[in-house]
Amino acid sequence: MSRRTETDVRPITEAEFPDWNRALNTGFLQPPAVAEEQLEARRRQFVPGRSLGAFDGDRCVATFRSFDQELTVVGGGTVRADAISNVTVTATHRRRGLLTRMMAQDLAAAKERGDVVATLIAAEYPIYGRYGFGPATTMTEWAVDVPRAGLDRRWAAPEDGGRIDLVDGEDVRGLGPGLHGWLRREQPGAVSRTELWWQSRTGLVNMNGTPWTEPYYVMYRSADGGVEGLASYRTDDHWGDAKQPLNTATVEWLIGVTPAAERALWHYLCSIDWVQTVKSGWRSPDDLLPHLLPDPRAARITTQADWLWVRILDVAAALEARTYDGRGAVVLEVVDRAGLTGGRWRLEAGPDGASCVPTAESAHLVLDVGDLAALWLGDASAVRLAALGRVREERAGAARVVDALLRTSRRPWCPDMF
Template sequence: MAIEYRALAPEQWDHFFDRVERGFGGPADPRPHREQWHRVFEFGRTTTAWDGEELIGTAGAFTFRLTVPGGSAVGTAGVTMVTVQPTHRRRGVLTAMMRRQLDAFRERGEPVAVLTASEPAIYGRFGYGIGTRQLRASIDTSRVAFFAPEGADAVRMRLVDPAQARERCEEIYAELVPGRAGMLVRQPGWDTQALVPPSQPGSGPLLCVLAEQDGRVRGYARYSVTPSWSPAGADGTIHLRDIEALDPVVYAALWRYLAGIDLSTQISVHNRPIDDAVQHLVSDVRRCNLSFRDGLHVRLVDVGEALAARTYTVPVEVVFDVEDPFCPWNSGRWKLVGDAKGASCERSTEPADLALDVRELGAAYLGGLSLRAMGAAGLVRELREGALAAASAAFLTDPAPWLPHGF
């Protein structure tokens, strides 16, 4: 029987979500998690694959606005909940869903698509490149001290109900969004995503601490505590969900607060920017057990519009010869002219300076991955001497791009 592809009806939500959970092979999400996903889900942007009456493939998309270098927010499709049941692998189901999605994104005028990958090797063949990385840490607070800059002692910490503090936390988050590429402008319903109960076994409730400076809330941290005891005494873990601040002093004070929580000896955090300041606040970086992994995977749906939407660190004029077999409308030569004020990117008949796949262009798009490094790996070919170094310098951004939460 042929596979049929169609949109998801609202009454099919629970069946759909059951299949998503089975596709990822994990335990069922707690009810509050499922309810939150239902709250933000966009049924009209979902593709499902059916073999008769059996749901065998899922792929959704969210409507986002993504910060790009320069601070603009670009219309972006956030690909989510992509699964194929194990009985229907290697039958072209994933390829067919990706085809339908990218065609739809183009029709909607979304120049960029993004996703977070359960397996990074899957999406490169569809033109997605790893565009951001995330820092992970497990900090031994029994052995690591946190530096306190001048003024940190004057920052007041106040524990509050996370739901009651939601609005102020969102205001702080919104103020930070334009300053770092990769961050998502919060859409309706997403403000409660950070409030779902902790999922760590044995963890206590979600807590929120507000950091106040001169009577104004200037930062926050949301976390939970998993108590533990060893023969030597208390050995609890602070699971840090998110931490943000509008001032370096407040940021340092929040970390010092977390490190000083009684009955704990570890702070565990799974997603901070790769250039996070916490690396410079600790006395012993080795005992922080730092690591990184891929974050946001980026796909340019419209090369010209996407490249013109961001700014560039130094002036750049370069002609790219782009290869994009999955979205052939992007293939060919594009001339990019840009600087810190703006850019244009148009079709060109001029000789190409650099040749690359759209995957590598997506990886470099947010300014965190180096075109020069990809060139050293043989993924970007320099056709005009000096073009690679110049383009690489123009694309890189500071601070490093970062996706603060999954979807």
């Protein structure tokens, strides 16, 4: 009988980068061979010490990468985040604790750096709760049946005096970062974007190794000339048997920093000749889109799922970073099996600020650190979690107090995959 050898988990070196990428492609069921152009593009993401690999002999069999990120919290402030991506374990080495070892190493380093939270987009729901992560935002995708939407197909320009123009990738690289920064200041759950993000979405850098085809880019200017919206979309070429157009426009990303910009961009997309379906891409679950249409039922939900997962590394810093519309106090007992940030905390909060300090007082609400993450950005309900048996009230009504403090009028949303 063959014997398993000890698998070494460590930060990779530059020399090991090609093998690490081969394992990464294998884990995500992509062709194992990595094109040189793709490899060079990925090298721009490489930060010494932040890309971990598990090695069985000389072969990389698991991958893990983290990088610096800013996450917007309720009220428009930001916290430092340890963003986690590229997590794979090769099928030959499953169930050996490799992810657990890589995760523990990375989170300990993030805590030491002073990161307030860790973030990730979970490919599978059951994996990350055991590491203290909780689903903090939700994503929704719609497919709009354009003929049913009730819009005037003769639409030619925004009704508010603004204008719509097609632009190119250079315009997007110039205008996009500032526009996204405007959105991010207003949107809890949004994360920072790097220069590489904009370059890869406009064809300057090829991250996935497939031939680049330029999408359409469209810009909205308000009546006073200010740029308030940008979108990227692609179209297919599909016709029915009776020579009827059945084309689909698929939105890759859309930024509207005002309701007028959102309305104009969606109405433009629904007015393109031959387009019968508009696919929205990743949107907030309370996005304005359906109700920007005369018939909201024309926007059919095709996907709705958890999106950004958060792992709190510093309870006090996280709760003090956000704002609160209401006023109140509650004692939270936070259970953290990894021992990174558990304990009993007294939160006193109001419109003028918040204080979160360790306390010996009796707990009002007992909850896992992952459930606190789900509540922190305002999306989840403590009352609902109590009904599910995931949080426990030690004082009657404590869950309602937490909801009154933490829940928000608009839902948090992360526009990005990373």
